[in-house]
Amino acid sequence: xxxxxxxxxLRKSYGLVEVLxxxxxxxxxxxxxxxxxxxxxxxxTCLRCLNFLEKPSAGEIHLDGxxxxxxxxRQMSDRQLAPQRAEMGMxxxxxxxxxxxxxTENVAIAARKVRGLSAREAQELALxxxxxxxxxxxxxxxxxxxxxxxxxxxxIARALAQxxxxxxxxxxxxxxxxxxxxxxxxxxxxxxxxxxxxxxxTHEIAFARDIADRxxxxxxxxxxxxxxARDLILSPREARTQAFLKQIRH
Amino acid sequence: MSDFIEPYFEYxxxxxxxxxxxxxxxxxxSVSAFALSLVFGLLLALCRNAPSxxxxxxxxxxxxxxxxxxxxxxLFLLYFGLPGIGITFDAFTGAxxxxxxxxxxxxxxxxxxxxxxxxxxxxxxxxxxxxTPFQSFTLIVLPQVVRIIIAPxxxxxxxxxxxxxxxxxITVNELVLTGRAMATEYFLPLQIYLAVGLCYFFIAWPxxxxxxxxxxxxx
Numbered sequence: 292x293x294x295x296x297x298x299x300x301l302r303k304s305y306g307l308v309e310v311l312x313x314x315x316x317x318x319x320x321x322x323x324x325x326x327x328x329x330x331x332x333x334x335x336t337c338l339r340c341l342n343f344l345e346k347p348s349a350g351e352i353h354l355d356g357x358x359x360x361x362x363x364x365r366q367m368s369d370r371q372l373a374p375q376r377a378e379m380g381m382x383x384x385x386x387x388x389x390x391x392x393x394x395t396e397n398v399a400i401a402a403r404k405v406r407g408l409s410a411r412e413a414q415e416l417a418l419x420x421x422x423x424x425x426x427x428x429x430x431x432x433x434x435x436x437x438x439x440x441x442x443x444x445x446x447i448a449r450a451l452a453q454x455x456x457x458x459x460x461x462x463x464x465x466x467x468x469x470x471x472x473x474x475x476x477x478x479x480x481x482x483x484x485x486x487x488x489x490x491x492x493t494h495e496i497a498f499a500r501d502i503a504d505r506x507x508x509x510x511x512x513x514x515x516x517x518x519x520a521r522d523l524i525l526s527p528r529e530a531r532t533q534a535f536l537k538q539i540r541h
Numbered sequence: 542m543s544d545f546i547e548p549y550f551e552y553x554x555x556x557x558x559x560x561x562x563x564x565x566x567x568x569x570x571s572v573s574a575f576a577l578s579l580v581f582g583l584l585l586a587l588c589r590n591a592p593s594x595x596x597x598x599x600x601x602x603x604x605x606x607x608x609x610x611x612x613x614x615x616l617f618l619l620y621f622g623l624p625g626i627g628i629t630f631d632a633f634t635g636a637x638x639x640x641x642x643x644x645x646x647x648x649x650x651x652x653x654x655x656x657x658x659x660x661x662x663x664x665x666x667x668x669x670x671x672x673t674p675f676q677s678f679t680l681i682v683l684p685q686v687v688r689i690i691i692a693p694x695x696x697x698x699x700x701x702x703x704x705x706x707x708x709x710x711i712t713v714n715e716l717v718l719t720g721r722a723m724a725t726e727y728f729l730p731l732q733i734y735l736a737v738g739l740c741y742f743f744i745a746w747p748x749x750x751x752x753x754x755x756x757x758x759x760x
Contacts, residue, residue, distance in 0.1 A: 344665055370673045377671025387666035391684050401670035404680065446666075453670055 293356060295320040295488055296341070296457060301350035303336055310336050312512035314350070318457070318490065323483050325499035325520065326492045328509035329535055334492045335384075337509065338461050341490070342379045343372050354378060355456055377405050380450025384462040386442040388434035388449070394421065395430045398449045405453075420448040424478050440471030444478055451482075458482065460491040496539055500524045508532045548732045556723065556736065563719035564740050570633065570715055571702040571744075574640035578701070579694075581641060582648025589653055600649065607646040613707050615639045620711040636708035644701050651693055655686035695752035699745045706741075716740055 294317035301314040310333045318324055326334040339345040341352055343360040352359040359375050360367050367375075388397050399417035402408045408416065421427045424444035434442055443463055450458060460479070464472040476498050483489060483502050493499055499506055500520050507517040508527070516529045527533045549556075589600040607615075620635040630638065659682055667677035687694075709718035720737035724730040 342669060344669065369668060370675070373668070373671050373673045373676075376669055379669075381666075381669040383662055383666060383669075385660075385662050387660075387662035389663060389666070389681055389685075391688060400680065401672065404676055405671040449666075449670065 294318055295322075295355055296490075297351075297353045298341070299351050301337065301340060301352065302348045303333075303340055303345060304348045309348075310512055311340070311347075314509075314512075314514060316507060316514065316517070318488060320456075320488055321486045322505065323487075323489045323503045324491065325503035325506045326490065326509060327494070327496065327499060327506060327535075328515075332509040333512040334509045335461050338459050338490060338492050341457075341459060342376045342381060343367075344381075373405070377401070377453055378455055379457045379459055380453045380455035381459045382443070382446050382450050382461065382463045384465050386434075386439070386446045386466075388442050388446055390433065390435050392434075393430070394426065394432050394434060394437070394445050397434060397445060398452045401449070402452050416452055417448070420451045421445070423451060423481070424448045425474075438471060439467045440474045443467065443475045447475075447478055447482075456488065458487055458489045460489065460493070462492050462494065464493070464495060494539065496524060496536065508535065510535070545732070548727070548729050549736075552727060552729075556733070559719055559723060560716070560736060560740055563714065563716045564744065566633075566713065566719075567702070567705055567715040567741075568744060570636055570640070570708060570713065571698070571705045574637045574644065574705065575698050575701050577637065577641035578644040578648050581645030583652050585645060585649035586652035586656060589649070590656060604646045604649060607643055612639065612643045612704055613710060615643055616707055616711050632708070632712045635711055636705070636713045640701055640705060640708070643704075644697060647697055648694070651690045651697065652686065655690040656682070658689055659685050692752045692756040695748050695755070699748050699752070702745055702748075703741060 296318040298317070299315050301311055302309065303311040314333075314337055316324075326337065328334050336345055340347045340350075341359070346360070346366065351361075354375070355378075357375070360372060362371065388394075389400075392400060395414065395417045398420050399410075399413040402413040402416050403410060418427060418430060421430055424447050426441060426444050426448060429437060429441060429445075434445065437445065447463075463479070464475050467475065472495070476495065479489070479491070479498075480502055491499070491503070503520040505517060506520045506523045508515050508523065508529070508531075510531050516523060516527060516532045523532070524536060527536055585600050585603065588596040591597055616636060616639040619630065619639045620632060623629065663681055663685065664677050667681040668674070672680065705715060706717040708715055709721065712718070716737050720733050724733045727733065
């Protein structure tokens with residue numbers, strides 16, 4: 292069976308600094324993958340290259356057989372990229388909810404404007420997605436009234452409303468107060484149990500161990516080591532992986 | 542005192558329609574010019590942030606030139622100067638354009654400040670859900686910018702309204718020019734210019750109140 296996502300030779304440079312030095316991996320439908328690694332290792336950049344929020348310098352990305360970001364040998368504009376981006380739900384470290392819209396509107400607006408649902412259909416969809424993240428009770432609130440954990444759960448609902456083929460999580464709990472991390476991880480756990488395809492950049496090693504099918508350890512812009520989550524986290528082979536995991540446990 | 546008040550009773554019936562008509566002209570002039578300056582100003586602000594160096598330089602030069610030139614000079618240039626090279630406007634159009642060009646520079650600075658206040662992640666999240674750049678701007682970024690700058694925008698409108706009086710000098714029959722004609726006819730400049738001033742105040746006052754209400758609370 293073809294992989295849902297395939298990434299080959301992905302490179303990204305900012306000026307003279309090469310942040311990604313050739314990344315290759317595949318993701319099967321339903322697979323949960325955790326990207327771990329020290330800050331500056333390129334894991335967030337890697338994730339952001341997948342939906343072209345960062346434009347890769349080289350390499351190919353295919354989602355469901357479709358080449359992302361390049362058409363007829365030419366790089367697509369942001370306008371041309373829009374339908375491809377809609378196939379991937381993205382959750383940001385800083386939530387990035389839109390403060391001028393209500394919680395429900397945050398979740399519903401793309402369904403209307405991108406997928407062409409009617410106002411009522413979009414509203415129903417939004418409430419359904421909010422139920423999934425246990426946020427129905429704040430449907431009419433402004434994002435500004437919510438705690439960080441609640442905001443992030445709404446942001447997850449917003450991404451789910453895209454009916455994406457793939458969910459991208461960019462350090463979803465890194466900006467949260469420690470006591471709010473759990474509620475977000477719990478929601479993500481429930482999504483994982485539904486069999487969604489998820490790519491998660493995270494520092495939550497225990498979470499990665501329990502949730503992910505596979506863990507990739509990035510350092511210095513390359514995948515140093517990857518493998519089944521438990522194996523990699525409990526008995527890493529590479530010295531750099533061992534050092535990183537040791538550091539993070541203390 | 543009664544000498545002062547009396548003319549209002551005596552001529553009020555004649556003055557009122559003249560002043561109301563002139564108020565209409567002033568209001569139409571100001572609103573048209575402001576609407577146009579919003580469009581110009583937004584375009585200027587966007588060009589300033591555009592990747593093209595030439596465009597952003599053009600905006601910088603435009604803003605500094607327009608801010609350094611008196612509005613009256615701009616109006617004279619448009620109305621009396623441009624016919625010299627075969628471009629003519631009627632007075633009202635000339636005044637609308639002159640006011641719009643001049644105030645676009647201020648509006649552009651407001652938009653620019655507002656745009657800078659919106660975190661980058663707002664647009665990224667919009668692109669990520671599948672919005673086009675145009676949708677991201679109109680649905681997500683611009684509404685937030687407008688909320689931030691609405692109060693100073695209204696203040697700018699009020700100062701445009703007052704500066705629209707300069708249009709009298711290129712023969713637009715707005716409040717001041719009407720007032721001058723009335724003052725000549727009735728020989729009652731004190732009463733008439735006072736009435737003209739009140740007319741401006743009546744238009745501007747609600748906007749001043751509005752801007753104070755919409756200004757973000759401090760502290």
